Every structure is written in C-alpha cells, then in structure tokens.
Amino acid sequence: MTKVITVQNLSTKYGQKVVLENLSFTIQAGEIVGLLGANGAGKTTLIKVLLGMQEINSGQVQILQQNPHSQSIKEQIGVMFQDDLVIKRVRAVELIELARSLYSKPLASKNLEQIADLGKDGKNYVNKLSGGQQRKLNFALALAGDPTLLFLDEPTAGMDTTSRHHFWHYVRQLAAQGKTIIVTSHYLAEIEDIATRILFLKNHKLIHDGSLADLRANFSYKSVTFKSNLTPQQLALNSGNLQSYEHNHYLFVVQDIDQFLQELVSQMSQIHDLQIKETSLDDIFQQLEEK
Amino acid sequence: MHNFRLWTQINFKRLIGRNLRSFIFCILVPAAFYLLFTKVMNQGMPRDFKQTYLISMVIYATLLSSVITVSNNTLADREQHVWRLLKVTPLNISTYYGSLFLNILLLSVIEVAAMELIAFLVVGVELTLSNWGLIILLATLGSLPLMLFGASITYLGDGNTVNLVSSMLVFPVAVLSGLWWPLSMFPHWLQKIGQLLPTYQTYDLINRVIQKHSWPLTSILGEIIWLIIGIIMILFVQKHSHAV
Numbered sequence: 001m002t003k004v005i006t007v008q009n010l011s012t013k014y015g016q017k018v019v020l021e022n023l024s025f026t027i028q029a030g031e032i033v034g035l036l037g038a039n040g041a042g043k044t045t046l047i048k049v050l051l052g053m054q055e056i057n058s059g060q061v062q063i064l065q066q067n068p069h070s071q072s073i074k075e076q077i078g079v080m081f082q083d084d085l086v087i088k089r090v091r092a093v094e095l096i097e098l099a100r101s102l103y104s105k106p107l108a109s110k111n112l113e114q115i116a117d118l119g120k121d122g123k124n125y126v127n128k129l130s131g132g133q134q135r136k137l138n139f140a141l142a143l144a145g146d147p148t149l150l151f152l153d154e155p156t157a158g159m160d161t162t163s164r165h166h167f168w169h170y171v172r173q174l175a176a177q178g179k180t181i182i183v184t185s186h187y188l189a190e191i192e193d194i195a196t197r198i199l200f201l202k203n204h205k206l207i208h209d210g211s212l213a214d215l216r217a218n219f220s221y222k223s224v225t226f227k228s229n230l231t232p233q234q235l236a237l238n239s240g241n242l243q244s245y246e247h248n249h250y251l252f253v254v255q256d257i258d259q260f261l262q263e264l265v266s267q268m269s270q271i272h273d274l275q276i277k278e279t280s281l282d283d284i285f286q287q288l289e290e291k
Numbered sequence: 292m293h294n295f296r297l298w299t300q301i302n303f304k305r306l307i308g309r310n311l312r313s314f315i316f317c318i319l320v321p322a323a324f325y326l327l328f329t330k331v332m333n334q335g336m337p338r339d340f341k342q343t344y345l346i347s348m349v350i351y352a353t354l355l356s357s358v359i360t361v362s363n364n365t366l367a368d369r370e371q372h373v374w375r376l377l378k379v380t381p382l383n384i385s386t387y388y389g390s391l392f393l394n395i396l397l398l399s400v401i402e403v404a405a406m407e408l409i410a411f412l413v414v415g416v417e418l419t420l421s422n423w424g425l426i427i428l429l430a431t432l433g434s435l436p437l438m439l440f441g442a443s444i445t446y447l448g449d450g451n452t453v454n455l456v457s458s459m460l461v462f463p464v465a466v467l468s469g470l471w472w473p474l475s476m477f478p479h480w481l482q483k484i485g486q487l488l489p490t491y492q493t494y495d496l497i498n499r500v501i502q503k504h505s506w507p508l509t510s511i512l513g514e515i516i517w518l519i520i521g522i523i524m525i526l527f528v529q530k531h532s533h534a535v
Contacts (some may be wrong), residue, residue, distance in 0.1 A: 051378065051379050052378065052379075053375075053378045053379070071381065074379065074380055074381045075381055077379065079371070079379045081375070084370065084372070085372045085373065085375070085376070086371050086372070087305065087368075087371050087373060088305065088367065089304065089309040089310060090301060090305050090306035090369065092306070094301055094304075097297060097301075098294075098297060098298065098301055099380075101294035101297045101298070102294055102376070102380045102381045102382050103380075103381060143391060145380070145381075161478075
C-alpha cells in the first residue's frame with residue numbers, strides 16, 4: 001500500500017497557544033478517514049497543516065511523499081472547506097470553468113455541473129445561490145482536477161437531507177474508485193457509514209487512531225430502554241448502569257448484554273416496549289469527550 | 292495560457308462589465324473635478340490650464356482605480372476565499388495578479404479615454420491624435436506601480452484597515468503631487484516631497500512629452516524606481532503574510 005500522508009511528531013502553535021500536540025499517524029491510499037473531535041480540538045488546523053496552509057513548529061509532514069508546500073502535489077489534491085468559495089458577480093458555470101482551467105486533466109464540465117446539481121441555476125451568480133447549493137458547487141470545485149486525495153471539512157453542513165444523501169452516495173462512488181478521503185463532520189452517523197478509520201482529536205492530541213470496530217471494542221456498550229411499573233429497587237438489576245428513570249421509562253447502559261438480559265428475564269412479564277440499541281458513534285464520541 | 296485567458300475574461304466580467312457602479316465612480320469623480328475647475332471656477336487660470344488639468348485628472352482617475360479598485364477587489368478576493376486557491380490548487384500568483392492587473396490597465400485606458408472625450412467635447416481641449424494617444428499610453432503605464440501598492444495594502448489587515456490605508460494613500464498623494472491644486476501653492480520643502488511621488492513623475496512625463504516634445508529621463512527613471520519599489524513591496528508582504 002502507498003503511503004499518502006505521513007505525520008511524525010507534529011506540533012504547532014498559534015502564538016503561545018498549542019493547537020496540535022505531538023501527532024503521529026500515516027494514511028494509506030484508498031483509506032477513508034473520519035477526523036473527529038469537538039469544536040476547537042484541532043481538526044481544521046490539522047487539515048491546514050496537511051495542505052501547507054499552516055506552518056508547523058516541530059515534526060514532519062509528507063503528503064503524497066512530498067512536502068505539503070510542493071506545487072506538484074496540488075494537481076492531485078481536492079479540498080472542500082467549511083467556508084465556501086463564493087466569488088461575487090461570477091456565475092456558477094463560470095466558476096466551474098475557472099476551477100477546471102487550473103488542472104491538466106480536469107473532469108468534464110457536464111460531470112461537474114451534475115455533481116453540483118445546478119439544474120437551471122448554473123447561470124446564476126454564485127453569491128445568489130442558496131447555502132446548500134453553494135456547498136454542492138464547492139464539492140464539484142474540489143473534484144474539478146479529478147484528485148486522488150480529497151479533503152472534506154464539514155462537507156454536508158447546510159445541505160438538506162436529500163442533498164446529504166446524494167452527497168454521501170457520490171462520496172461512496174469516489175471511495176470505490178480508490179480515492180483517499182479525509183472527512184470531518186458533525187453528523188457522526190454519516191462518518192460511521194463511510195469511514196474505514198477514525199482519528200479522534202481531543203485537546204489538540206490524537207487520542208484514538210483505528211477502525212470503527214476497534215473503537216467499538218474499546219467503548220462497546222448497548223443502551224436498553226423499556227417501560228415497567230416496578231421501581232428500580234424492585235427490579236434490582238446489577239449488571240447495567242441506570243442512566244435515567246422517569247414516568248416508568250427506564251434507560252440502562254449495559255456492557256454485558258447477555259448477563260443483563262438474564263437478570264431481566266425473570267421479570268419480563270412486567271416489562272414493556274423493550275429496546276436494545278447498538279453503541280452509535282455519537283455515544284462513543286460523548287464517552288471520549290467526557291473521559 | 293488557457294487558464295490565464297479564462298481568468299482574464301472572468302475578471303473583466305466581474306471587475307468591469309458587471310461592476311458598473313465602481314467603474315462609473317472612477318470616471319465621474321475626476322470628471323466632476325475637471326468640469327468644476329475648467330467650466331465653473333476658471334477665473335484667472337493660465338491659458339494652458341484646461342490641458343494641464345486634464346493630465347492631472349487623468350492621473351487622478353488612474354490613481355483611484357489602481358489603489359482603491361485594486362485594494363477593494365483583492366480584499367474581496369481574500370474574504371471570498373479566492374486567495375486560498377493560491378495555496379491549495381495549481382493556480383499561481385502570476386496568473387492571479389497578471390489577469391487582475393491586465394483588467395485594471397484596461398480600466399485605466401477606458402477611464403483616460405472617457406476623460407479625453409469630456410475634455411474634447413465639453414471643455415474644448417484640442418490636441419493632436421498622437422498626443423491623445425500618448426496621454427492614454429503614459430497614464431496607463433504610470434499606474435503600474437500604483438496597482439502594486441494597491442495590491443500590497445490588502446495584506447496589511449482587515450477590511451477597515453485596508454480601506455483606511457488606501458484612502459490615506461490616495462488623497463494625500465493626489466494633493467501632494469499637485470493633481471488637485473498646483474504644486475507651487477505648497478511650501479518649498481513640501482514641493483520637494485511631492486516631486487518624488489510616482490503620480491508626479493507620470494504628470495511631469497506626460498506634460499513634457501505633450502508640451503515640450505521631450506522625454507525627461509529623470510521622470511522615466513523615477514517611474515522605473517517606483518515600479519521596482521512596488522514589486523519589492525508586494526513580494527515582501529506576500530511572503531510575510533498569513534492572510535488566506
């Protein structure tokens with residue numbers, strides 16, 4: 001496998017404030033990496049470092065086996081930032097042509113217009129498009145050069161549900177083509193669906209680097225909800241943690257589900273609406289943040 | 292080359308074709324001054340005043356577009372994340388600034404031609420065809436260092452700072468180089484400073500070429516020195532700025 005990104009002992013500061021602290025990881029070609037962390041954890045700064053937009057204080061960074069500042073790698077990189085490129089008094093189709101003109105082997109205009117889902121709005125000025133349309137247009141701009149490495153920073157923020165669905169469908173197609181994708185999102189369920197690997201940043205440090213399965217193994221639990229007229233004392237369940245009890249509604253967090261169900265089964269006649277849910281990335285995220 | 296042509300075309304549309312308000316401002320302000328001083332407050336003015344004041348107002352028009360229009364547009368580009376393309380895509384700085392400056396040069400040509408038309412049709416200035424052409428050529432070339440200063444200002448800070456600095460540059464330079472009032476009205480030491488300014492060099496160059504048919508080497512050299520200073524300045528601020 002080819003190494004696409006290599007980061008060793010990376011640290012960087014804004015003035016005196018540490019924004020990334022001693023990060024090390026490598027990303028191989030074809031991986032889809034979810035970059036997670038709370039606001040201010042350092043996700044966008046890390047992307048800026050990888051793109052050569054932010055200087056580092058120590059450590060080493062290589063992108064496509066070259067320095068991030070190297071001009072030659074830019075043909076192979078596509079970026080969709082959180083804040084959109086919106087040039088006033090320029091039409092959407094013109095912006096697509098401008099972006100295409102920068103690359104030696106760009107995607108076809110029609111293809112990009114389709115990705116941007118412009119329809120009849122292609123002739124509108126970019127600043128007159130809706131926020132969601134601007135996001136889709138910026139996604140198309142990121143793909144203009146047919147990149148092998150794609151950075152998506154909060155890509156679906158501002159998109160409606162249908163657009164988000166189409167967007168991730170297209171990202172899956174890109175992944176199937178073997179492109180390397182690094183994505184940050186606040187919609188963790190979306191990351192859960194697509195990422196083959198999770199990098200979790202907390203307080204500017206990398207606290208988890210592995211697959212979602214690893215993450216689940218380390219933070220695995222299930223949430224169990226049910227209704228019962230019994231009080232918690234009468235239930236006397238020892239193997240789960242009672243998270244909430246209100247108007248006969250119970251929520252337990254359980255690590256050993258088999259043990260928990262064995263305890264529960266003797267009182268099953270007084271248990272209603274039993275539901276068992278898998279740990280979601282949202283739940284794990286909460287746990288990691290609270291640790 | 293394809294991307295330079297396309298960027299130049301689209302910059303023309305967004306800076307000139309679709310931005311008539313700014314375009315008209317760059318022509319109307321100097322035109323209003325010119326008409327005010329030549330048609331209304333023209334008592335006791337020297338005989339060649341209409342012609343010399345035309346040169347002043349032509350340079351003032353190019354000063355406005357080169358400093359204010361350039362700094363406003365590069366500021367807008369920064370705020371609209373166009374500069375980010377310089378960092379993350381193969382767009383190079385020569386294409387970006389080259390296509391921008393080419394359009395501002397074209398804007399200068401249009402402005403100067405419009406001022407000449409007013410001078411000819413309304414004020415009654417008469418010059419040979421070659422002299423009309425020389426004014427357009429020299430005023431436009433003289434705006435090159437001013438564009439570099441306009442672009443450099445954008446790196447100095449946020450929108451307020453950029454607007455403040457560009458205004459503080461344009462109006463004192465216009466006054467000190469004698470574009471609004473004759474330089475002879477100022478104290479001797481202030482005249483000496485005014486004569487060093489790039490706008491004065493352009494004024495002196497055009498005036499001498501038109502009136503005395505001579506090419507003053509000191510003004511040409513002055514223009515070249517200001518151009519070099521402008522290039523050094525933009526390279527310096529560009530290298531030391533993190534404004535993306």
